[in-house]
Amino acid sequence: MFDFWQGAESLPIYGYMIRATIVYLYIFLIVKVLGQRSMSSIDALDFIFGVVIGDILGEPLTDGSIPLAGPVSAAAMTAGLHLLLSIFALRAPRFRRVIEDEPIILMRHGQILHEELRKAKITLEAFFMDLRLNNASDLSEIDYAILEMNGSISVIKKSNYESVTLNDMKRNVPSKGYPSVLIEDGHIIEANVKKFGTIDWLREQVHKQGFRNPHEIFVMTIDETGQIFVSPKSQTKDL
Template identity: 55%
Template sequence: MGAIWYGAEDLPIYGFLVRALLVYVYMFLIIKILGQRSIGTLHPLDFLFGVIIGDILGEPLTSGDKPIAGPLAAAGLISFFHLSLSYLSLKTPRFRRIVEDEPLILIENGKILEKELRKTKITVESLMMDLRLRNAADLNEVDYAVLESNGQISVIKNTHSNALTPQDMQIKKPKKGYPSVLILDGHIISHNLKKFGNQGWLMQQLNNRGVKRVDEVFLMTVDHAGGVYISQKS
């Protein structure tokens, strides 16, 4: 165990495996402490944190003669700083402006702000690509385009370009709520089924859609408005 912790020139293969397991569990706990983040909206500070942690913990995983206690302690300290910055940003608006960039308006009232494009080093071609990715290829439909603090561009279309909604037509629709999984890979999720009905009700829903057996279903969900989705196995 001493060789695994302090390192050795001839560290056996199982030593590397134990080190990898230790680092994985350690990072798993750190991520749980730091809180849930969306990878699709990764903040620059989160990216910096990931790069530094990867560099700190990567070397003892590939070099058997390096001790692992120091890198683990350093990773813990960096995680503490990262958590502290996140907490201060949450509680102190003034400090938040130091840590997080303010959103920048790139298009205002349908007019492209050239000064902001130069400031953010975004080309017109890049802006057009982001607008197309957000179903806003027609610039006449765009009221505002904003560069958010995570580096993504959000688009607000002008009112007459928005699709007609049931609210515009004064139609009341029931809330769908969060869809619950009732069948997954041919198995009934009993605790979810209890919220909507019993097994007889479930079989009736399947039979109404031409499905005879539960094991024929890969996924079945139902929302609070009664909307049922069924995907049969291939």
């Protein structure tokens, strides 16, 4: 009954499929526990898929005595899970937050957030290295530093230090800051909307942008100066 766990000389195909499911979910859990930094620059689902497929199909390729039916079935099961989670994440924004890590703000308005560094398991030396790789070695020029879902750190410089700097032109402009997503794939991100106004306020902004409802918008963001960016869906639909 538990041959899939204990192993057997002639393990049935469903045993390989159960093992593939267990290994996939187990590695996913390990990756989530280790944090975003362990992912380097690839997506979590792709990382898991690569590791599991390589392990499942690697041994049969080096040992000809192992039947291929089980490993191939297990690989198909893993690929199916990978595809299912990817499709589900695209269609369910809330579930997407479980699959994909939220960006972590490591530096806000020029202030390093040491608690967030600790949460992301990033040492100060590693943080400075990533800033240098982003051509941002001068900390006084940085407005925001964000740890993205793929493990890389992106930098938003203060407006006065952007390319062809406004500082050289003797112009002072308000900092744009870190843009917040108000609408994603037609769904309102209420937690972000509450930082700027109400749902009614958001719908008013949607109408000002020439849309009838949020479902017509693929992404809508707002920065700290109140500047709104909207990208519509290629195909719109009514409520």
